[in-house]
Amino acid sequence: MIATVDISRWHAGGAQADAIAAELDEGLQRAGFILVKGHGIDPQLAADVRAAARRFFGLPDEVKRRYSVPVGGHGWIAPGAEANAYAEGTETPPDLKESYSLGAETAVGDPLIDRIWFAPNVWPDEVAELQPLVTQYTTAVRRLADDLLALMAHALSLPHNPFATMADRPTWTMNINHYPPVSVVGEPEPGQFRIGPHTDFGTVTILDREPGAGGLQVFSEADGWSDAPYDPEALTVNIGDLLEYWSGRRWPSGRHRVLPPQPHAPEEDLISLIYFYEANHDALVTPLQPPVGRVSGLAPVTCSAFIKERLDAITVG
Structure with a gap:
């Protein structure tokens, strides 16, 4: 169900780049997820x-x-x-996880905007490394996110990559998610769930995951819920709501969940590295019209307003 894309073929250019762009488009239309x-x-x-x-999460509460910070x-x-x-819109018990969350610090000078989108990162003194x-990792993953957006523009035969300007000062979030065992979180x-069923909010999400019994599942209309494939050489990438909207709903935002600890593996303890990429906070995202897009008449949206509405929805209390 989920296609594997070798992005080094995009960098090779020419016929290889065209072929991988076609594979990416087909894979995203099918599932909203690729490896x-x-x-x-x-x-x-x-x-x-x-x-x-792990050293941080192992510290006393x-x-x-x-x-400690609120969601976002x-x-x-x-x-x-x-x-x-x-x-x-589904009321569930809180997710069985803890996170360390970091984000873009490219402040614009407006206190209201900077407080929400570009707040300074907080680093634990106890784990200086x-x-x-994380700085090295997010630099590398942002480069990949930009490459993926360029490849997506090419896959849709656009005359230029709109994200070259729409994401030159982007908002992004890096969540390090810890999914503790039953002995810590209880039955x-x-x-x-470790993470309840949802879609992501931004453009692309890049996930480095540990496989597990209580792991990632993806949803498709054809198959319902199924375990996400795992390849130790691959990163898992999914489309977020903003990119689905931009594509005129050509590419579905990949619906997914993380299962709770399973009865046959109650002491499983996993950590996922999740990079949520968006666009510039003030980027005006204009959906692609048919025949590239699937839906006509979608109104342009501002990136920050679109994301904020969804962040507010998942905050407990």
């Missing part, structure tokens, strides 16, 4: 980020609380703060 190989991001870097994050903030987001299924590792309640 991306040939991305050039050192797997050791991701492993080092994960190890540093009273230490982690020094870095930069810092520690405690268990119980989020219920992602709320974005679909986290900042240089899941009915309808409770």
Whole structure:
């Protein structure tokens, strides 16, 4: 169901680039998810980020609380703060996870905008290595996100890549998600997930995941819920709501969830690195018209207003 795209073929140019663009378009129309190989991001870097994050998540709660922020903030987001299924209008118990969240710091000088979109990142004194590792990782992943958007514009035969200007000062969020075992979070309640069913909000999401029994599932109209394929050499990429909208609903925003700890693997303990890419906070996103888009008459939207509405929806309380 989910296509694998080797982005090094895009960099090769010519007929290879055209072929991979066609594969990407077909794969995204089918599922809103792809696996991306040939991305050039050192797997050791991701492993080092994960190890540093484990050291942070292993600290006592009273230490982690020094870095506590609400959903959408930069810092520690405690268990119980989020219920992602709320974005679909489904009331569920809170998600069984904790996160360390970081984001773009390219402030524009307007206090109201900067407070929401470009707040300074908070780094834990107890794990000094986290900042240089995450900075290196997000630089590499942003480069991949820009490459993917350029490839997507090429796949739709656009005369130029609109994201070259719409995402030159983008908002983005990096969530390091920790999914603890049952001995930490307790038995899941009915309808409770590590992350409830939802779609992401931005343009592209780039996920470096650890496979597990209580892992990622994706939804398709044809197959319902199924376990996401895992390839240790590939990153998992999905379309967010903003890119679905921009594409005139040609590419569906990939609906997904993370299962709770499973009865046969209750002590499984996973960490995911998730990079949510958006566009400039003030970018005016004008949906593509048919025949490229699937739907006509969609009104232009501003990136920040579109994302903020969805962030507010998933905040518990």
